[in-house]
Amino acid sequence: MIVVSVAIQKGGAGKTTTTLNLAAALRERGKKCLLIDLDPQASLSQALGVLDEPEPNIYHLLKQEASGQACNPGSAILTRSGLDLLPASLELASAELELVSVYGREHILSQILQRLTVAYDFVLLDCPPSIGMLTVNALVASNFILMPLNAEFLSLKGANSFLRHLTLIQRLNSSIKVLGFVLTRYDARKTMTREVENRLKQDYGVDKVFKIHIRNSIALAKAQQAGVDVFSFDQKSNGALDYLALATEFLSKMTGS
Numbered sequence: 001m002i003v004v005s006v007a008i009q010k011g012g013a014g015k016t017t018t019t020l021n022l023a024a025a026l027r028e029r030g031k032k033c034l035l036i037d038l039d040p041q042a043s044l045s046q047a048l049g050v051l052d053e054p055e056p057n058i059y060h061l062l063k064q065e066a067s068g069q070a071c072n073p074g075s076a077i078l079t080r081s082g083l084d085l086l087p088a089s090l091e092l093a094s095a096e097l098e099l100v101s102v103y104g105r106e107h108i109l110s111q112i113l114q115r116l117t118v119a120y121d122f123v124l125l126d127c128p129p130s131i132g133m134l135t136v137n138a139l140v141a142s143n144f145i146l147m148p149l150n151a152e153f154l155s156l157k158g159a160n161s162f163l164r165h166l167t168l169i170q171r172l173n174s175s176i177k178v179l180g181f182v183l184t185r186y187d188a189r190k191t192m193t194r195e196v197e198n199r200l201k202q203d204y205g206v207d208k209v210f211k212i213h214i215r216n217s218i219a220l221a222k223a224q225q226a227g228v229d230v231f232s233f234d235q236k237s238n239g240a241l242d243y244l245a246l247a248t249e250f251l252s253k254m255t256g257s
C-alpha cells in the first residue's frame with residue numbers, strides 16, 4: 001500500500017480535482033484506491049456525490065483514535081463510482097484544535113491507516129490548503145507528496161513556503177519523498193504558464209515536474225458538480241485524457257523511485 005498526500009499551501013490549486021481524477025484513472029488501470037477527504041470543506045466528498053455529512057466519517061475516526069480507542073476505518077468507508085472514500089464533514093475543522101493537545105498527535109492518521117483491512121494499491125489523501133494538524137498527519141502517514149499547482153506566479157510562493165515546512169516534516173517522517181509538481185489549468189499558449197514551469201524545473205529539478213500537464217477542461221468542473229469522476233462524466237474529454245496520461249507517468253515514477 002502506497003500512501004500519497006495531494007497537498008500544497010495554496011487554495012484552488014487543483015488538489016481535490018487531482019486526488020479524485022488521478023484515483024479514477026488508476027481505477028481505469030486496474031488499481032484499487034482509497035480516497036481520504038482531510039479537508040473540512042469536504043469538497044472531495046461532495047465531488048463524489050456525498051452531500052449528507054455521513055457519520056461516522058474521518059473526523060470520528062481521528063477522535064476515537066486520539067482518545068486511545070482503536071477505530072475501525074471500514075465502518076466509515078463508502079464506495080462511489082468504484083472508488084472507496086473516507087468522507088469528511090464540516091466538524092473536521094475542530095479536529096485541528098482538538099488534536100493539538102493529544103500525545104503523539106502527528107501520528108494519529110498513520111495509526112488509522114494501519115487498521116485498514118482491505119489491500120489497497122494506493123491511498124490518496126486530499127489535504128486542506130493550509131498546514132495544520134490535518135496536513136501534518138497526512139504528510140507523516142505518506143510515502144510521497146504530489147503537489148498540484150496552477151500555472152501562475154502566485155503559486156510559486158505557496159510552493160516555496162510549503163517545501164520549507166516539508167523539511168520540518170521530514171524530522172517526523174524521514175522517508176517521505178516529493179513525487180513532483182503537476183501543473184493544472186495548463187495553457188501552452190500563455191507565456192506565463194511556460195515561465196512558471198521553467199522556474200519550477202530550475203528551482204526543484206526537471207524530474208520534480210510531471211511531464212504531463214492538466215489542461216483547462218470544463219468537463220472536470222462539470223463532473224464535480226454532477227458528483228462523479230471525469231471518466232464517468234465524459235471519458236473522451238481533455239480532462240479524462242490528461243488524468244489517464246498522468247496516471248501512466250505516476251505509475252512509472254512509482255516503479256522508478
Ligand SMILES: Nc1ncnc2c1ncn2[C@@H]1O[C@H](COP(=O)(O)OP(=O)(O)OP(=O)(O)O)[C@@H](O)[C@H]1O
Nearest residue numbers: 010011012013014015016017129185215216217221
Ligand atoms: N484543469 C481544470 N480545468 C478546469 N477547471 C478546473 C481544473 N482543475 C480544477 N478546476 C476547478 O477549479 C476549482 C478549484 O479546484 P480544486 O477544488 O481541485 O482545488 P483545490 O486545490 O482542492 O482547492 P482548495 O484549496 O479550496 O481545496 C474547482 O472548481 C475545479 O472544478
Ligand SMILES: [Mg+2]
Nearest residue numbers: 015016039043
Ligand atoms: Mg480541495
